[in-house]
Amino acid sequence: MIRLFEIRMEITESPELLHGRCEKLLGCRLKSVKLVKRAIDARHKSDMFYSCTVDCEPEGQIRPAGRVKFRSTDDAEYAFPKLEPSGKIVIVGSGPAGLFSALMLARQGFCPTVLERGGEARERAAAVKRFFDEGKLDENTNIQFGEGGAGTFSDGKLNTGINDMRIRAVLKEFVRFGAPEDILIDAAPHIGTDILRSVVKNMRNEIISLGGRFLFNTALSDIMLEGGALRGIRIKKIADAAEADMECDALILAIGHSGRDTMRMLYKRGLAMEQKPFSIGVRIEHKQKLISDAMYGSFSKVLPPAPYKLWTHLDDGSSLYTFCMCPGGFVVNAASERGGVVTNGMSNNAREGENANSALLVNVSGLGGGAVFAGMELQEKLEKKAFAAGGGGYFAPVQTLGDFLAGKPSSRLGNVEPTIKPGYTLGSISDVLPEDICSVLRRGIVKLDKRLKGFCAPDAVLTAPETRSSSPVRVIRDRETLKTNIDGLFSAGEGGGHAGGITSSAVDGIRIAEAAGAFLSDRFSH
Ligand SMILES: Cc1cc2nc3c(=O)[nH]c(=O)nc-3n(C[C@H](O)[C@H](O)[C@H](O)COP(=O)(O)OP(=O)(O)OC[C@H]3O[C@@H](n4cnc5c(N)ncnc54)[C@H](O)[C@@H]3O)c2cc1C
Incomplete structure (x- = not known):
């Protein structure tokens, strides 16, 4: 079996066409061709395609043409070891x-x-x-x-x-x-x-x-x-x-x-x-259309809602990164303790929601002199602060990105409606998260806009706190x-x-x- 890498398939093309393309690339007839992986290559908005990994079974000697990337593979399967069952x-x-x-x-x-x-x-x-x-x-x-x-x-x-x-x-x-x-x-x-x-x-x-x-x-x-x-x-x-x-x-x-x-x-x-390093931050929501258009350009009409993955490093050594991005998803209140609010994201298989959401996170480590539960205690404290800032009833605090960057509490929304349930209360993220985290968020978000145009849209909404990503x-x-x-x-x-x-x-x-x-x-x- 031969595994071919980086085989181009047009976005609108049928995978069946891969057979002939791989035969040409390997210079021989193929008994079988199986698509193993496909990833959207979106580096150039005017020329987007699927980059595919394909397994082929040649009928004779291969004569690879040009610069095709391949290796032979026996596609070893994992097998659980045989054990003698005993005990409870x-x-x-x-x-x-x-x-x-x-x-x-x-x-x-x-x-x-x-x-x-x-x-x-x-x-x-x-x-x-x-x-x-x-x-x-x-x-x-x-x-x-x-x-x-x-x-x-x-x-x-x-x-x-x-x-x-x-x-x-x-x-x-x-x-x-x-x-x-x-x-x-x-x-x-x-x-x-x-x-x-x-x-x-x-x-x-x-x-x-x-x-x-x-x-x-x-x-x-x-x-x-x-x-x-x-x-x-x-x-x-x-x-x-x-x-x-x-x-x-x-x-x-x-x-x-x-x-x-x-x-x-x-x-x-x-x-x-x-104690283990973990992360703290917010969920950010945009209109999915804004994200898909920025990621895929005119292909956004034929491709599924676009995901993104962004990160940036700041001069003081801190970093900001996105995590668990949910295209066409919903922000969820993932609370499990009375009097605490914590955000996360989910979506249905079709990812058909209006908004895109993602965690925006800052690394945290070395708390409380390394005490085992210092991180957990900080999570609990922030989740309780968020509950209070939301006004009780598990409403989450929400602020528009424009207001967050301008340092003023939000009193009204722009064109992005927060999706979190049971509800939200407009206010200030800085009432919940420590200033050092807010400072990295403020400086980092602006830089992320250079990687994804529109990311820093003032109407984007922030919901806090994202404390349980790990x-x-x-x-x-x-x-x-x-x-x-x-x-x-x-x-x-x-x-x-x-x-x-x-x-x-x-x-x-x-x-x-x-x-x-x-x-x-x-x-x-x-
Ligand atoms: C809203 C949300 C969205 C997420 N989205 C993604 C995603 O898209 N992709 C992804 O890879 N990850 C995602 N994650 C993270 C992912 O769900 C976790 O990483 C993963 O489920 C961890 O698996 P686990 O089996 O270790 O623990 P868990 O899935 O957390 O399961 C632990 C289970 O243990 C039970 N339990 C705890 N204590 C006790 C006890 N004392 N007695 C009996 N039972 C107990 C709990 O009830 C729970 O059901 C998401 C998480 C959330 C909350």
Whole structure:
């Protein structure tokens, strides 16, 4: 098999034409041609095209023409190691890390129990709707917590900065469970919240059919140790706070970055952790049309809503960057604690919303002399300030970019209507975020306009605070064995600071399933 890179395909062309084009480039007939990846090359607005990666099966000797980029590939597939199932394994959290851990272990016959403090998908959708419509927050079932974890109510972007052969396996599983096949070839794959909800439900059903079980509305409330090793856990029913002990030979923590109470409990019990750099900022919203026209010029009429990714470095060494950009999406209030407001973004598969939104972030590190929870405490403080600035009822503070740059509170909007629910209150972002963060935002946004014309439009709106783009804490684990300092206790995904985003959390979940499965197989084989 030969893999060809950077093959040009016109925006309006059919992928079938690639066959003849690749035969010409390789100078031989091809048995098969498969489009593996396509990315929009938008460097020149008047000459935009798809840059494709294509796998070809030649019929004879290849005679490459000109400067074609290629290499041979056996497209090695990831395979989960064969393990002897034994012992009782519990996974805490049903986000991407927990679900993929559970799926891999269930296929090996381990029969994992998945604990999830939030409700199952349908119950969760109703709780989120109640929050958006009436401002009634359920602290256990919300945008962060419940079946599928934080990713369920998201844009479902699947791109990742990591390089790992499990990525392809994760994408293929998503397709098997109902995601569109496009995610296997798009350079910036995305599922959308509408489709993700059924994907996670289908994963749950498969895990159950293999002998696993799910306990929804049930939280891990404590762990029991003996001589530095895990001996069991305590679980709490959310409905009546009734607690019960559960036997457990191995525990995978896949609790995400918002399980703050659980992280504090685990630290008290002696799980080794450290402070980790994270980011703070705002969500910025523009009209999607402005972004698509600036990115694609006249091609904006035939291409899907444009994404962007921007960054800039300032003279004082600080940086400003965009993150989790949601074309045609909505800003969401991703609160999970009473009296706190936090922003994020989501979209449907069609990305059909009027606005584009993205996090605008500034790095934060070395807080409170390195105290483990100093970052988490700052997040909590800013989320509470935002709640107060929004006037209560989980309304978020909003300011137009023009007013933010002019240093005056907003009293009216321009042509961009904020999408956050249950609502917003016009005011000043500087009432919420520290001055050093506001200063980087002010200076950086102006510079970003040079990279994306119109980014600095005065009508753009800022919503605060974006505090939970990553975990401010890391669970320390051995680089080789992936073990923590507590025998039998494993940490996976974003909450332990080992991943950032859906795909990397899923990949980490698989890695930890391999480690925890091997731990149990070893332990019970002696
Ligand atoms: C609105 C929004 C949009 C996002 N958009 C994207 C995107 O487009 N692309 C992307 O890559 N990433 C996105 N993210 C980030 C992504 O969702 C996370 O990186 C990812 O879900 C982390 O996976 P995880 O499994 O480690 O943890 P999570 O998905 O956070 O799952 C953790 C689970 O653990 C449960 N839990 C916590 N404590 C306990 C306990 N004590 N007992 C039982 N259960 C517990 C929680 O209820 C939760 O369901 C978005 C996040 C949000 C909030």
